[in-house]
Amino acid sequence: MNLREAFAIAMSSLRVNGLRSALTTLGIIIGVAAVIVLVGLGDGIKAGFNTQFGALGNQINVSQITGTVPGGGEAKDLKDSDVTALRNTSVAPDIASVTPVVSGSEMVTANQQQFRAAIQGSTADYLTVVDRDVVIGAMFTAEQARSNARVVLLGPNAVATLFGGDAGAALGTTVRIGRSNFQVIGVLKSNGQSDDAAVMPLGAARAYLVGGNDTINSMIVKATSTDTVQPALAEIYQVMDDRHNIRDPASRDYNATALQSLLEQADQFLTYLTLFTVAVAAISLIVGGIGVANIMLVSVTERTREIGIRKAIGARRSAIMKQFLIESTMLSGIGGVIGIVIGIVIVVIGMIVIPKVAPTFGAPDVSLPAVAVAFVVSLLIGLIAGGYPANRAARLRPIEALRYQ
Structure with a gap:
């Protein structure tokens, strides 16, 4: 069986069980869309922050210490x-x-x-x-x-x-x-x-x-x-x-604070916050992968006799494994594409709405690296989730598979 035939069989199987396939991909769709939206919102927040406070990057605030200075005595x-x-x-x-x-x-x-x-x-x-x-x-x-x-x-x-x-x-x-x-x-x-x-x-x-x-x-x-x-x-x-006759830096009676360091810390915090929220969103991708693995195991069980017939007429283990791996990868890949479309649509809507309702927030932006990573991860989830079911199908003995009721 060549690759084209394997794709055709996989598409046929997905169409036959259309509702089941749609529900299975739901976790992948939500996960991919959430990652794209959250990365876009995070980029928007950082862009708004830099726009609002970027001009203050060369500012230093000097203020008098109130009360007693660290080294003792009154502040001048x-x-x-x-x-x-x-x-x-x-x-x-x-x-x-x-x-x-x-x-x-x-x-x-x-x-x-x-x-x-x-x-x-x-x-x-x-x-x-x-x-x-x-x-x-x-x-x-x-x-x-x-x-x-x-x-x-x-x-x-x-x-x-x-x-x-x-x-x-x-x-x-x-x-x-x-x-x-x-x-x-x-x-x-x-x-x-x-x-x-x-x-x-x-x-x-x-x-x-x-x-x-x-x-x-x-x-x-x-x-x-x-x-x-x-x-x-x-x-x-x-x-x-x-x-101010300061001999020991620890006894200064004034504070000098460079806003640049505070802005860098805030920017780093926003980056970590974005990564954390994306990691939380990625949990739904893992859940979606578990769903794909579950459905593929069900599919292997339902098609046990089919697998037995194909092996009885000469199909090799690699062909059986290829078929189920392609099916699981297509399942998660389709979910990834739909999730990308939904995520981009939500971000584009945010680009229009957010500047009107919250001008200082910063408009979200579609992150192409996030889109690419989300799609690749969805494909990898399909491969990983389909790995065990595909291997299980390939290892079935023809005699036992043909006896399965």
Whole structure:
């Protein structure tokens, strides 16, 4: 029996038992589709994460330690002079910019409603540095920052409480923050992390809300590129240690954290999470393989007399084994193809729907390697699952097979 005849016999057997074959392939279909969908979703999440936070890869946050430093004593304040020192390119050539930030918490009042906002006082480049956009309005100018203008950009949570979520209604109105009036010149776009913020000029925040003549709470340092983050971090340590009289690194009274390392850890976590979910989905492939093996054993039992007749007229063991291996492989292969089609359809639907309902999530993408691996695994499952039944059929003795009722 040649290969073409074996395929024809296998197809005939699958058609005769169509419902049984369909139910048998269901586990393979679900497993393959689940693997493709989960890999696509995982790639989408990673793409969305990189899009949302990738621009922060060269950012280093410097903040003061609150309370007692590890080596004992009180932590020195971060000051404007620290910002000036880090901006000196002769001692810190790998630092592109340094943005000071003062922060606090104040009650914002408007329309007889109140909201406690997280005050962020900074320079005119603050939104650019933290990679944040506005829904309506604009960031305050450098001139407004120099003149300590009482202007503010509100986060979406504040707008939702004070203006019912209407950004247009908020723009241009006057709100009371603490004991001072500020004009709303913009509404921040949601980033899911600091939506309670109220962003204003550094001088205005100091003069009217948080106090302090030259002290700051933190600095946002940008390295010249993602490749120079570590040299920039070393320069921060060198400059700040010298200014704060730090002799032992373990006794530093400030923290300098490179977001690049945090982003790499988060990306690695997302990769492991994707692999874990794919492994869980692959369990259904194993279940499907068990189903294929079970049905092939049933098929061998049902066709015992047929096997005996074929062996009696000269069919060799290899021909019998080939027939059943082809049948099991075709069974799982067809399930794999159907699963691939279903998985791709679901991913394509996700590519259309997810950006509309969850823009920051990241649209899933069809992973060709995942498709190829899922299909190859489905074929391997067919070979493995059909191996024992095929061998059992090939080892049947013609006399015993012909006597089988």
